Each structure stands twice: as structure tokens, then as C-alpha cells.
Amino acid sequence: MKVSYYPGCSLHATGKEYDQSMKAVSRALNIELKEVDDWSCCGASSAHSTNFDLSIALSARNLINAEKDSMDVMVPCAACFNRFKMAEHHLKADKDLKAKIEGVVGAKYQGGIAIRNPIDIIYNEIGIDALSAKVVKPLAGLKPVSYYGCLLLRPPEVCEFENYENPFMLDKMMGAIGTDVKNWSYKTDCCGGSLSISKTAIVVDMCDKLMSAAREAGANCVVTACPLCMANLDMRPSSGLKLPVFYFTELISLAMGLDGSKETFKSHMFDPQPLLGQLQLI
């Protein structure tokens, strides 16, 4: 299949491992990615916290650019995904707002393409069987808890994510590549990402709580699908509590034995290589 691809700012900087592994995995699963032309930032929480119209217009500019290619758009960053779904929701529900925003952006919004996150695309379009069929090295010994965070799931009428209080797609995928996924009740708890820089002390507490819960569940690592969750969980927990954190695509890439799959582990802030080495996975 072929989809539009909106990397967002994070995937070009702090989230570069997500971009690299997403591209490798997509290639291996025959998902062709076409980057959205001349995209700009979605505005994230800074726009919607301070100026509603600005937040819708910044997202609309990108959706309108993506519409030119008439394909579903894959949005790997949970924060961007949430902003796009939110803009779509408001633009479809409110005609006056739509007219106003089209005036601001200077182009028409059609609303004809689906905004999708990669978990949904891989799980529902490629499927668990096709994914397991490509595994050459099951990741035995790795015990992740899957962490979905907030912005992929909430609010549910906007995000339309399956089983939003106890999601399972990521867990199933991690099982398919041979890991021993641990169950826990913090899958959808917030990690505090949006205040990571401006209110660090509160966020350290939130991350510590998540890491303690992951340890209690018997996990030796955490899997995420959001560059902001990654940055936060990789840097903010207190040193005694830290666990390696992976993008789900990095682990899929490793299990499929794709070229360059070991490279992205080198740039994590909390080095996952000792754990992977000890389990003879790298």
C-alpha cells in the first residue's frame, strides 16, 4: 500500500530513531511512504493551549497539503496525530469554523483522507500473521510493557482508537515478534510530556510512577509509539528506576533483521545495548 507520511518536527530531531525505524519497517512490509509536501509544525499543545484558531489552522494547512496526494496520511507522532484528528473533528462538525479556517489558510479543506497512526496501519492493513511471517529472530528474553500514553487514544470519539481504556494492538504486535509482553494497568496513563521542560519536577514524579509500575509488572523495558513519550521516559525518571525504552518499530526492525536495525539503539539517552547484548539480541 502507499500512504502519505507526516514526520513532524520531532522525527527530524529527538525522535530520529522513530523516523529511521519506521521507514525501514514500512519498506519491509511494502508500505510506500510519500512525505507530505512542504509540511509545517502541527502547533502541538502550545498552539491549542493559547489560541484555538491558530491550532486548527496550523493542522489544517498540513491536512490540505496532504490531501493533494489523495492517500491516507500516516502520522507516527502521537501529538501530531491528536492535533490532526482534533482539527478534522472540529472542521467537520462546524461549518462556520471551516469557512473561517479556510480563509486563514487560503485553501479549501476537503476532509477526504483518513488520518492514521502506524499502529493501526500495521495491525489492520498488514496484520499480525504477515508480521510474524517476517520475523527471523524472535526477541526472546525481552519483557516489555506497552505504553500507549494519552494522545493516540483520547478523546475517544476524536481518536477512534480501538479499546481506548485497555488497548491491545501494540501488545499483540510485541507478542508476534517473540517478546514476553507483560500486562499492566498503566498503558494509557499520562507521562506528563507537555510539561517536561517547563515543570520538570512534577514530570519526574509521573515518570517514576510509570517506571515503578513497569518493574512491578516484571518488565525489563518499555515500548512506545510517541517521540514525546520516548524523550520523556528516556530522560526524566530518577536514575535508579530507569528502564530501556524502545519505539515499537525499532523492535520490529530488530526481529526482522533489517539493515541498520542495531544503529538506532546507539542514540538512546538511557543505553539499551547492555540489556540487548545480555539477551544476545545484538
Next chain:
Amino acid sequence: METFLEEVNKKIHGVPLQACYHCRKCTAGCPTASHMEYNPNKVIKMIQNGQRDKVLNSSTIWLCLSCETCITRCPNQVDIARMMDVLRQMAIESGVGAREKNILKFHQAFLAGIKRGGRINEPMMMAQYKLMSGDLFSDVTIAPGMFLKGKLSLLSPRTKDMKSVKNIFEKTKNI
């Protein structure tokens, strides 16, 4: 004259706050409620009581993370996350400003970054935030490590059609 409640409801443009029956489910699931001056459902009560200055001046509205847990679990679909956005915007527009100054400064540095290049250049945005907030020394131990790992690339490509981005800021009257 419009009451504070009417004003907020109009801006939320959805389920009116009177639908709340104070079951406190929102507060029970809110990850930052324990750090807030007033709990999320208390803010609704205060709006109903017309306590405009207290609400707009509170740290609560800035400590909301927009995690959307409250609206997800509210039995009456009261959109507290949206309410917090509306209150922040009202605090800025009415000149009350932000009780949590650095949080607003972070947002301003972030938006200035988009206005400048269309995309966020993380090191530039952080430098601007640090200058604006005077918070120069936090994260000094993290930044060099990130730099060495190639995470803070100094040259991320800009959006080409910057005119369209600047227009969006112009026409939505950025703060």
C-alpha cells in the same frame, strides 16, 4: 451583561458546564490534580459562582496537561480539557497573564519557533525559552549528551512556503 459561566460556555461551544453533577470522576483520574490549586471539578463550581479572577489567576489552568482523561471518563461529556484551553486563552487575552509564567513562556518560545521556520528547531527553541524564562541552568547536563548523539541537529530544514505560515499567525492574531 454576560455572566462568567455564559462566557466560558460560549467559548467551549459544546456541552454546557451546568451538565456537571460533581461526581469527581474527572478529578479522580487527573494526573496533576494533586499539584493543582483547585481540582478540575472545583473549577466548574467556581465558574458557576462567577469567581472569574480567582479562576483565571489560578495555577490549575496551567498545570493541566491536556491528557484528555477527564473528558474521556465524564459521564456527562463535560469537556474539561477544552475548558482549560478556553480559560488559559481568556487569562492571556484579558491581561491577567499566566500564574505559571514559565509554562506560558515555553508556549511562546515554541510558537515563535514555528513562526520563524515553520518547523521546530529544538535547540533554537530551547535557547529562546531559556532566555525568556531566565531558567538557564536546568537540563544543562542533558543537552551535551543529546548533542553528541546527533539529536539536536543544528540545521533542520525549514518550511519553504513561509508566507503561508506567517499568514496563519497574522490572521489568527497570535499572542
